[in-house]
Amino acid sequence: MKEKQVKISLSHVAKAFGKKQVLKDVNLDVYDGESVVIIGGSGTGKSVTLKCLLGLVTPDKGTAKMTTDNIGMLFQGAALFDSLTVWENVAFVMLQKKHPNRAAAKKLAIQKLAQVGLKPEVADAYPADLSGGMKKRVGLARAIATNPEIIFFDEPTTGLDPIMSDVINDLIVDCVKKLGATALTITHDMNSARKIADRIAMLYNGEIIWVGTVDELDKTKNPYVRQFVAGSAKGPIQMEVKAE
Amino acid sequence: MQNQFFSFINALGRFVISFFRASGDLILFTAQILLCIFKAPFYIGETIRMSIEIGFYSLPVVALTTVFSGMVIAIQTYEAVSKFSAEGAVSMVVLVAVTRELAPVMAALMVAGRIGAAIAAEIGTMRVTEQIDALSTLHTNPVQYLIVPRVVAGTLMMPLLVLIGDIIGVCGGYLVGVTKMDFNATTYLVNTWNTLKAMDIISGMTKAAVFGFIITVLGCYQGFKSRGGAQGVGQATTNAVVSSSILILIFNYLLTELFFKM
Ligand SMILES: Nc1ncnc2c1ncn2[C@@H]1O[C@H](COP(=O)(O)OP(=O)(O)O)[C@@H](O)[C@H]1O
Ligand SMILES: [Mg+2]
Numbered sequence: 001m002k003e004k005q006v007k008i009s010l011s012h013v014a015k016a017f018g019k020k021q022v023l024k025d026v027n028l029d030v031y032d033g034e035s036v037v038i039i040g041g042s043g044t045g046k047s048v049t050l051k052c053l054l055g056l057v058t059p060d061k062g063t064a065k066m067t068t069d070n071i072g073m074l075f076q077g078a079a080l081f082d083s084l085t086v087w088e089n090v091a092f093v094m095l096q097k098k099h100p101n102r103a104a105a106k107k108l109a110i111q112k113l114a115q116v117g118l119k120p121e122v123a124d125a126y127p128a129d130l131s132g133g134m135k136k137r138v139g140l141a142r143a144i145a146t147n148p149e150i151i152f153f154d155e156p157t158t159g160l161d162p163i164m165s166d167v168i169n170d171l172i173v174d175c176v177k178k179l180g181a182t183a184l185t186i187t188h189d190m191n192s193a194r195k196i197a198d199r200i201a202m203l204y205n206g207e208i209i210w211v212g213t214v215d216e217l218d219k220t221k222n223p224y225v226r227q228f229v230a231g232s233a234k235g236p237i238q239m240e241v242k243a244e
Numbered sequence: 245m246q247n248q249f250f251s252f253i254n255a256l257g258r259f260v261i262s263f264f265r266a267s268g269d270l271i272l273f274t275a276q277i278l279l280c281i282f283k284a285p286f287y288i289g290e291t292i293r294m295s296i297e298i299g300f301y302s303l304p305v306v307a308l309t310t311v312f313s314g315m316v317i318a319i320q321t322y323e324a325v326s327k328f329s330a331e332g333a334v335s336m337v338v339l340v341a342v343t344r345e346l347a348p349v350m351a352a353l354m355v356a357g358r359i360g361a362a363i364a365a366e367i368g369t370m371r372v373t374e375q376i377d378a379l380s381t382l383h384t385n386p387v388q389y390l391i392v393p394r395v396v397a398g399t400l401m402m403p404l405l406v407l408i409g410d411i412i413g414v415c416g417g418y419l420v421g422v423t424k425m426d427f428n429a430t431t432y433l434v435n436t437w438n439t440l441k442a443m444d445i446i447s448g449m450t451k452a453a454v455f456g457f458i459i460t461v462l463g464c465y466q467g468f469k470s471r472g473g474a475q476g477v478g479q480a481t482t483n484a485v486v487s488s489s490i491l492i493l494i495f496n497y498l499l500t501e502l503f504f505k506m
Contacts, residue, residue, distance in 0.1 A: 056377050071381065079378040082369075092382050096285070142382075 012062035024206030040203035072143030299401035314416025338417030352455035364484035367467025402456030
C-alpha cells in the first residue's frame, strides 16, 4: 500500500471555535484506492475534520489537502434538497450545466438509484416522503453520481436500525469498489468501521492517537482504543457530561 | 454597589462589541452578495419563482393594508381641516401620504413578516440540515444559488407591489370621500390627478426597492448563520423579522431626509 499515491493529506490541522480547541494536531494520509475510517466519540471533531478537507471550515493551522476536486459526500442526515425530487437531487450536478438534457439526467439518476437498490418509482418522490434509510440511499446515489475519485461518508449508519445499517455498509463497500474510489468515513459505529475499513484511525482530544488495520485494532494495547472498541464507560476516556 | 456598576459596564461593553461584530458581519455578507449578483451562473428560474412568491402572493396583504391606510388618512384629514377646503385637502393628503410613506412602509413591514420570515426559515433549515454544505460539495456556490435570486427578486418586486399599493390606497381614500363625505366623484379624481407628482411615486418606489433589499438580505443572513436545530431556525426567523422591521423604519427616515434635500 505504501508505494501508492497519497490522495488525502491532513497535516498538523488545528481548529478552535471560540475558546474551544476542537482539533489540536490532526495528521493523516489516505492512499489511492484505500478506505480509511476515523472513529471517535461524538463531539470530538470528526465532522469538523471532514469539513476542513471540503473547504467548508478553514483550519487555524496546518493544511488539509486532496489531489482532486472530483469528490462525493454522503452527509449525516443525507442533506437532500427538500424542494427537488429524488432524481433531481441525484442528478443535481448534471442539471446545473448550461443546457441540461433533463431526459438523459433522469435516466442516469434512475441508474444510480438502481445501484443503491431503489426502484425507478422513487425517482419522482420528494425527500420528505422517504424513510431515513431511503434518504441515506438517495444521498449515496447523489454522492456517486459524478463517479468521484474520493468519497466521504459522515456517520453513514447513525440513526438506522441494525439491518438497514448493514445494507448501507454493504452498499458503501460495493460502490467504493465499483468506482475504484478512495473513501474516508467517520463513524462511532464499530460494526460499520470493521466492515468498511482497510485502516482505522482514532480521533481523541483533537489528535489522531492511533492508526491501524482491523486486525491490529483487536490486538492493540492502546487503552483509549480498547475502551472505545469495548464501548465501556470505564477507562482513560472521560466523557464531558457538562453542557457545552 | 461598585460590583453592580462594573457588571453593568461589562454587559454594556459586551453589547457594544457584539453589535459592532454583527454589523461588520452583515456588511461583509452584503458585499459578498453584491459581488455575486453580476457573476455567472445566473439562476433565472429560481429568480422568477421567488419573484412570483414575493410579488404576486404578497398582493392580498399589501392590498388590505394600503386600502385601510388610505381610508383612515381620508377620515383623519377630513376631521382636521375646515369643511370648506376639505374636498381638495383630503384627496391631496391621501395621495401624498399613501405614495410617499404608507404604501412603501406598510407593504415593507408586511413583506418582512411574510417573506423575510419564510426566507430565514427555509435557508436556516437548509443550514442546520447541511443542505448548504451539500451545495458546496456539488460544485454550486450557495450564495449564487440561494441568496442572489431572493435578493434580486425582492429588490425588483417591492417597487411593483408598492405601485399597486399606491393605487389601492388612493382608491381607499376615494371610497371614503365619496360615500362618507359626499364628495363629488369626478372632482375627487381630478383633484388627485392634478396634485399627482412623479417624484412622489418615484420616491416611494425607490424606498420600496431599498426595503426589498433589506428584507431579503436580512432573511438570508439570519438563515445562513443559524445554528443548533429547530430552535436555532426559530430564532433566526424572529431575528430576521425584527431586525429588518427596525432597519426599514430607520432607512425610511434617512431616505425621506434625502428626498427632501433634493
Ligand atoms: N461551525 C461551528 N461553530 C462552532 N462550533 C462548532 C462548529 N462546528 C462544530 N462545532 C463544535 O465542534 C465540536 C465538534 O463537532 P463535530 O465535528 O460535529 O463532532 P463529531 O465528532 O460528533 O462529528 C462540537 O463541540 C461542536 O459544537
Ligand atoms: Mg459529526
